[in-house]
Amino acid sequence: MLTTEADIAGAVLDAHADSIPLELSGGGTRCGLGRPVQAAQTLSLAALDGVTLYEPGELTLVAQAGMTLKALDDLLDGENQQLTFEPPDHRALLGTSGEPTLGGAISVAASGPRRLRMGAARDAILGVRYVNGKGETLRAGGRVMKNVTGYDVPKLLCGAYGTLGVITEIGLKVMPKSEVVKTVAIAGLPDGKAISALSAALAMPCDVSAAAHLPDTIARELGFSDAVTLLRVEGFATQAAYRIERLTEALAPFGPVAGIDSDPWVAIRDAMMFAADDRAVWRISMKATDAPLLVAALRERFEVEAFYDWGGGLVWIACEEGRDASGGAIRQSLAGFGGHATLIRASDAVRAAVPVFEPEPTPIARLSTDLKRAFDPAGILNPGRMRA
Amino acid sequence: MIEMPVPNQQIIAKRDSIAERLRRIVPTEQVIHAAEELKAYECDGLNAYRQPPMLVVLPDTTAQVADIIMLCRDEGVPVVARGSGTSLAGGSLPTADAVVLGLSRMKDVLEIDYLNRTIRVQTGITNLAVTGAVQPDGFFYAPDPSSQLACAIGGNIAMNSGGAHCLKYGVTTNNLLGVTMVMADGEVVEFGGAHLDAGGYDFLSLICGSEGQLGICTEATLKILPAAEGARPMLFGFDTNEVAGEAVAAIIRAGLSPVALEFMDKPAITVSENFAKAGYPLDVEALLIVEVEGSDAEIDEQLTRIEAVVAPFGPSTVKRSSNDIESAKIWAGRKAAFGAIGQLADYICLDGCVPLAQLPDVLKQTAELAAKYDLKVANVFHAGDGNLHPLIMYEANDPDSSRKAEELGADLLRLCVEKDGCLTGEHGVGIEKRELMLTQFNERELRQQMAIKDVFDPAWMLNPAKVFPLSLSETRDAA
Numbered sequence: 001m002l003t004t005e006a007d008i009a010g011a012v013l014d015a016h017a018d019s020i021p022l023e024l025s026g027g028g029t030r031c032g033l034g035r036p037v038q039a040a041q042t043l044s045l046a047a048l049d050g051v052t053l054y055e056p057g058e059l060t061l062v063a064q065a066g067m068t069l070k071a072l073d074d075l076l077d078g079e080n081q082q083l084t085f086e087p088p089d090h091r092a093l094l095g096t097s098g099e100p101t102l103g104g105a106i107s108v109a110a111s112g113p114r115r116l117r118m119g120a121a122r123d124a125i126l127g128v129r130y131v132n133g134k135g136e137t138l139r140a141g142g143r144v145m146k147n148v149t150g151y152d153v154p155k156l157l158c159g160a161y162g163t164l165g166v167i168t169e170i171g172l173k174v175m176p177k178s179e180v181v182k183t184v185a186i187a188g189l190p191d192g193k194a195i196s197a198l199s200a201a202l203a204m205p206c207d208v209s210a211a212a213h214l215p216d217t218i219a220r221e222l223g224f225s226d227a228v229t230l231l232r233v234e235g236f237a238t239q240a241a242y243r244i245e246r247l248t249e250a251l252a253p254f255g256p257v258a259g260i261d262s263d264p265w266v267a268i269r270d271a272m273m274f275a276a277d278d279r280a281v282w283r284i285s286m287k288a289t290d291a292p293l294l295v296a297a298l299r300e301r302f303e304v305e306a307f308y309d310w311g312g313g314l315v316w317i318a319c320e321e322g323r324d325a326s327g328g329a330i331r332q333s334l335a336g337f338g339g340h341a342t343l344i345r346a347s348d349a350v351r352a353a354v355p356v357f358e359p360e361p362t363p364i365a366r367l368s369t370d371l372k373r374a375f376d377p378a379g380i381l382n383p384g385r386m387r388a
Numbered sequence: 389m390i391e392m393p394v395p396n397q398q399i400i401a402k403r404d405s406i407a408e409r410l411r412r413i414v415p416t417e418q419v420i421h422a423a424e425e426l427k428a429y430e431c432d433g434l435n436a437y438r439q440p441p442m443l444v445v446l447p448d449t450t451a452q453v454a455d456i457i458m459l460c461r462d463e464g465v466p467v468v469a470r471g472s473g474t475s476l477a478g479g480s481l482p483t484a485d486a487v488v489l490g491l492s493r494m495k496d497v498l499e500i501d502y503l504n505r506t507i508r509v510q511t512g513i514t515n516l517a518v519t520g521a522v523q524p525d526g527f528f529y530a531p532d533p534s535s536q537l538a539c540a541i542g543g544n545i546a547m548n549s550g551g552a553h554c555l556k557y558g559v560t561t562n563n564l565l566g567v568t569m570v571m572a573d574g575e576v577v578e579f580g581g582a583h584l585d586a587g588g589y590d591f592l593s594l595i596c597g598s599e600g601q602l603g604i605c606t607e608a609t610l611k612i613l614p615a616a617e618g619a620r621p622m623l624f625g626f627d628t629n630e631v632a633g634e635a636v637a638a639i640i641r642a643g644l645s646p647v648a649l650e651f652m653d654k655p656a657i658t659v660s661e662n663f664a665k666a667g668y669p670l671d672v673e674a675l676l677i678v679e680v681e682g683s684d685a686e687i688d689e690q691l692t693r694i695e696a697v698v699a700p701f702g703p704s705t706v707k708r709s710s711n712d713i714e715s716a717k718i719w720a721g722r723k724a725a726f727g728a729i730g731q732l733a734d735y736i737c738l739d740g741c742v743p744l745a746q747l748p749d750v751l752k753q754t755a756e757l758a759a760k761y762d763l764k765v766a767n768v769f770h771a772g773d774g775n776l777h778p779l780i781m782y783e784a785n786d787p788d789s790s791r792k793a794e795e796l797g798a799d800l801l802r803l804c805v806e807k808d809g810c811l812t813g814e815h816g817v818g819i820e821k822r823e824l825m826l827t828q829f830n831e832r833e834l835r836q837q838m839a840i841k842d843v844f845d846p847a848w849m850l851n852p853a854k855v856f857p858l859s860l861s862e863t864r865d866a867a
Contacts, residue, residue, distance in 0.1 A: 057637035058744045058774070080643065111585065120585055122593055123562050138833045144741040145773035146559065146813035148548045148597050149821070149828055150855065151837045155561070155593030164589075176643025199503040203526070205614040205682075236693075239686050285583045289503045313504075313584050340586045357587035363577045367843060368589050374839040386588070 003047045005064075005129065005137060005168045011043055012166060012380070013135025021383045024162040026066055026101035032094040033108050034161050034385040035356050036348050045103050048168055053143065056081060060126070062143055062171040065103025072102055076174055084124045084175045086112030086265075092275040093345055103167050109159030112269035113210035113232070116202075116310045122158040124172050130157060130165035133376025143171040162382040164375040178234035181209075183264065184244055186229045186255045191215060191292035194229040195312040197254040199288060201231050202311050204250055206243040209234050211311040212268050218307045221273040222264050229254075230264060268309055271316050271344075279305075279318040280346045282330055286339025288312030297333045321346055327354055357386060389794075390819050392439065393853050393862065395484035399465055403442050406463055406487070410445050413455045418493070420444035429470065429488045433535070434478040434820055436736075436790065441468065441482035446490045450568055450576055450606040453489065457604065458574035460487055461849060468851050469600040471512060471540025476737055477818025479547060479599055479854060489604060491542045497521045498607065506565060506582050508609045511542030515549075518610060527612040530557035533814070534726070545605050548597030550814035555772040556647040557613065559814065561596040568607035569595060572845035582609055594840065599816055600851040602844040616681035619647060621718045622691050624698055625672035625705030629653060630748035632674035635701040636771045637744045639678065642697045644690060648679040649772030653751060656725055656766035656779070663728030666721030669705045676771065677722055725768045726779070733764070733781035736797050740804030741775045741813035753803055754778055761796040763789075775813035776804065802827050817855045825857055838864055 002008050015022050023039035025031065026046060048064040049071070055061075056079040063072060069087060076082050087105040091097065104110075111120040118124075127141025140153035157165055186197060194213035201208055210232035219228045233243045248257040267273065274281050286294065291312045298304045304319045317330065330341050340358040343351065360368060368387065372379070403421075410419045420426060426440040442465070447453050460467050470480040470490045482488050491512035499508040500522060507529070509518060515536040518529040532551035533539055539549070545567065550559040557563070566580030580592040595602055626632040636649060652660065652668075652675045661668040668675060676698075680690040691708055698706075709715040729735050742750050751767060758765040758780075769777040778800055782793035801811050801821065805828050811821045825834060838856055841848065848861065 055743065055745065057641040059640060060743065079641075109585065109590075115584065119558060119562050122590060123558065132836060136832050136836070138836055139829065140833070140837075142741075142808070142810045142828075144743060144775075144809050144813070146550055146554070146741050146770075146775045147810045148814060148816050149810045149812050150817065150825065150834070151840055152548070152561065152593050152597050153837065153840075156590055158593075159585075159587075159590050176641075176645070178643075196503075199505075202505060203502060203614050205616045235686075236689060238689060239682065242683060242686060285585050285587075287501075287504050287582045289501075310584060338581050339583045340588075342587045360588055361577070363571065363575050364579070364588070364591065367591065370843040371589060371840065374843050375836070 001047050002044060005048065008043065008045065008048070008166055008168055009131045009135050009137045012131050012133065015041065015380050016133060016135050016378050019378050019380060021380050024166055024382055026104035027068060027098040029096045029098050029100045030090045030094070030104050030108050031096060032345065033090065035388070036352050037382050037385050039383065043166065045166070045168070046101070051075065052169060059174050060143055060171065061174050062169060063102055064169050065101060065167050067102045068099040069102060069105060070099055080177050081174045082177050084114065084118040084173060085121045086114040086269060087121065088112050088269045090270070093271050093281065102170055106158050106167060106170055107160065107162050113212065113265050113309055116211060117207060117209045118175065122155045125154045125158055126171035126173055128154045128157055128167050128171070129169040130167045132165045133378060133381050141171065145173060161385045163372060163386050164381070166381065180237045180240040181232065181234050182240050182244060183230055183232050183260050184247065184257050185260050186251060186257055188226045189213070189229050189254060191295060193254060194227070195288055195292050195308065197229050197251055198311045200250060201247055204246060206233060206247055207235065208232065210265055213308040213312065215307060217305060218273045222267055223262065232265060273307065274316065274318045280321040280350070281344045282317040282327065282341050283344045284315040284317065284334060284339055284341045285313065286315065286334065286337055290337040291315045294333055294337055298330065301329050321350060331358070390437065390823065391858060392483055392819070393858065399463065399485040400442055402463060406459070406465060407443055409459055410443065410456065413452050413459065414445060414447050418446040420446070429473070429482065429490070432473040432475040432478060432480045434476055434481065434818065436784065437478050437481050437819065439482055439484060441486045441488040442484060444488040444490055446493050448493050450570065453570045453604055453606050454574045454576050456489060457570050457572065461573060461847070466849055466852050469542065469546070469604045471543030472514065472538045474535040474539040475543060475547065475816065475818055476739070477812065477816045477820040479543070479816050479818040481819055483853060491540060494606060501582065502527065504582060505612050506609050507612050508607060509541060511545065511605050511608050512540050515539050515541060515544055522612050523615070526615050528615045529610055529612055530554070530563050531560050541608055541610070542605055545596050545608060546598065546600045547814070547816035550775070552648045552650060552770060555649055555770065556645055561593060563611045564592065564596050564608060565611060566609035567592065567595060567605040569603040569605050571603045572847070572850055580609065599818065599854050601841050601855060603850065617683045618687060619679055619681035620687045620691065620709045620715050621677050621679040622694060622709065623705065623707040623718050624676045624678070624703040625669045626674045626676070626701065626703055627672060629674045629751045631701050632676055633744065633747035635676060635698050635703070636747070638697050638701070639694055640744070640772060642693070644694050644697065646678045646680050646694070646772065648677065649770070650677040650722055651675070651767070651769050651771035652722065652725065653767040655764060656768045659728045659732060659766060660721035660725045663731065664720045664724035666717055668721050672704055677718060722768065729766055729779050729781060734784040735782070736780045736793055738776065738778045738780065738797055738800055739812045739815035740801050740809055741773070742804050742807045742809035744774050746807040746809065747771065747774065750776065750803060750807055754800060757796060757799050757803070761792045763792060763796055773813070774809065798824060819854055822855060823857050825855070831860065834860055
């Protein structure tokens with residue numbers, strides 16, 4: 001078992017010398033994301049699970065990549081703090097087991113509903129230690145809150161799916177938990193109106209920490225009786241009450257705003273509404289106001305279910321795999337608006353055959369190839385995970 | 389003194405023909421070649437270093453920028469991009485064989501989209517003009533470097549600039565959604581866009597903060613945010629820097645998320661108070677200005693909570709603003725600090741960052757090092773994120789004083805690195821901290837970063853003598 005960073009570096013060095021492809025693994029819960037990797041060996045980071053440093057008074061945490069998010073949440077909870085980016089748990093959707101790790105969440109840039117207000121996984125990263133494809137152990141960034149010393153390599157490694165380097169340790173900015181967290185809802189809005197309501201809410205200085213819209217059938221899965229447009233408001237008790245009052249007033253033209261008792265955000269974060277079946281699931285990042293137009297255009301072509309997070313800027317779509325295996329219709333329709341579609345769930349055969357990530361224009365594809373070579377000249381780290 | 393590469397005389401010999409060809413790309417008057425006019429571009433905010441460029445060109449469009457880049461690539465001419473030239477790190481210092489590509493004419497607002505809370509601009513626009521464009525409708529652009537009246541968004545992107553309010557809203561990289569970039573081969577490429585996250589490698593993150601070394605950003609899509617209903621500060625005075633530092637950590641830990649948390653030490657307090665008459669107490673060692681925002685009631689509640697958190701640390705002064713006039717007064721001294729010090733002496737403004745817990749010790753050692761060099765140092769900085777701005781006062785006309793100031797600056801930055809901090813929190817490396825990069829990173833780490841530049845700009849034509857120690861960048865082919 002590889003228990004130290006030096007072990008990891010040694011393993012990569014050997015693999016580099018012999019050109020042996022490695023599949024990186026943490027808790028194994030997100031192994032269905034990206035394209036299937038063809039690798040002779042697995043490099044597990046699960047044993048690198050220690051906390052290097054936690055300074056609650058500086059909102060700073062440095063932990064090893066294999067630390068489980070569960071252990072991390074427990075640690076932060078002890079100081080009434082939390083991660084800023086609310087990473088999704090992909091187990092239910094992908095049908096995986098095990099414990100999600102920090103390294104995994106960072107490597108796939110897993111960002112949940114709070115991304116809207118507090119930024120994505122990338123925005124939380126202060127620094128990393130990593131092993132490049134040559135087996136060199138390197139540092140980038142640091143542990144301080146502001147740092148422009150050299151290129152921002154830590155953010156580059158976030159979302160690189162382990163194809164540029166093996167992240168062994170991550171420095172993060174964390175945040176305090178709010179005293180009060182409340183969710184309010186407007187019922188029965190059609191998609192377009194709902195996104196307008198969310199835009200109106202997000203134009204108010206109310207620090208809305210999550211904003212989603214669940215159309216009728218999706219909302220029913222979570223026990224609502226009709227479509228719901230949801231806003232999460234946080235702060236001190238009086239502050240949250242005041243913010244809800246202002247939002248209620250501003251959103252009156254869209255319908256009555258009412259508080260709800262359940263917490264729908266974990267289900268939204270994890271796309272639980274799509275977990276029970278085996279349809280293809282897409283995640284589309286686009287301009288919020290275009291999102292309902294895209295969904296309407298797709299509905300004219302085939303049967304889709306969709307819901308919206310990030311104020312409409314993130315669209316989750318489920319459709320029969322056979323109907324849109326190539327993503328052709330989705331990407332074709334999206335091209336008219338601009339944005340990025342990522343295939344989150346599909347059979348291995350489909351993920352090997354279609355671009356899981358939005359195909360890059362030629363100059364960017366060339367940069368991606370060259371950048372990969374600059375970090376991993378032998379191409380041994382998670383080969384094929386992002387691109388064929 | 390920091391060395392610059394020896395200019396290539398073969399390039400300089402082609403100056404007239406290059407100028408002539410640039411005039412075919414942009415109108416004649418937008419190619420600057422006369423010595424007296426070139427002087428305006430000989431330095432930026434790091435004005436101890438001066439070198440007029442070979443030529444300056446001021447394009448109006450992305451297509452012109454692309455043509456200029458292709459011409460310079462064909463002729464082997466280094467290109468130094470320049471926004472407003474406010475860099476404090478020498479980020480836009482030219483060499484004698486370089487063309488300065490000035491973005492000052494490219495300052496249009498291209499699109500404002502309130503429903504999606506974005507604005508698209510040309511990158512020569514000033515930071516404050518971006519906020520100005522959306523302010524009447526209740527929005528603002530969050531990063532607010534203190535040079536925001538003058539500094540250009542292009543420079544902000546190059547340096548990943550911060551500001552006093554980034555404690556709550558983040559720095560440039562957290563507020564940048566997309567750029568149009570002219571690559572080193574003249575190709576125009578879009579990175580990101582009006583949406584949030586994209587798949588693929590996060591090139592946008594890499595571009596932001598790359599100091600104009602990976603390409604020239606000509607347009608940018610930025611996030612805009614709804615402006616708070618109001619904001620009010622509170623002032624605390626402390627008998628020691630240590631206790632003030634502890635109070636800062638307590639405020640952060642309590643989850644009170646102020647929008648700004650500024651620290652001034654005794655030398656800074658004295659100078660600012662004499663200059664601005666802000667009513668600061670002169671018998672304290674350290675001042676904290678803590679600002680919160682929201683509705684009146686929200687502000688009151690937050691300030692009450694902050695006061696309660698700070699109380700156990702025994703502040704000797706507590707002043708709470710209850711209206712705009714009092715707020716302006718509390719901020720007056722802080723805002724005047726740099727100007728006030730500038731009236732007393734020349735100064736170098738450093739930008740190291742340290743973990744909050746190290747603040748008291750770093751301040752103590754700063755005073756000791758200043759005494760060793762027999763120079764005065766005032767500290768005015770963003771305490772909430774540990775971003776120090778020691779101002780080293782010296783005499784620019786005295787070579788000995790200049791040398792000492794530079795050496796002290798280097799010592800202070802080494803101290804920041806030793807304390808688990810970094811060389812620069814928001815100003816960038818430029819030429820100023822280029823040679824110190826090896827105190828923060830080892831050679832292999834820097835070679836990995838230089839390999840990124842190789843990918844974007846294989847011939848190293850874009851702002852070449854910055855960020856990396858010359859000893860490494862000039863020998864990289866041999867590596």
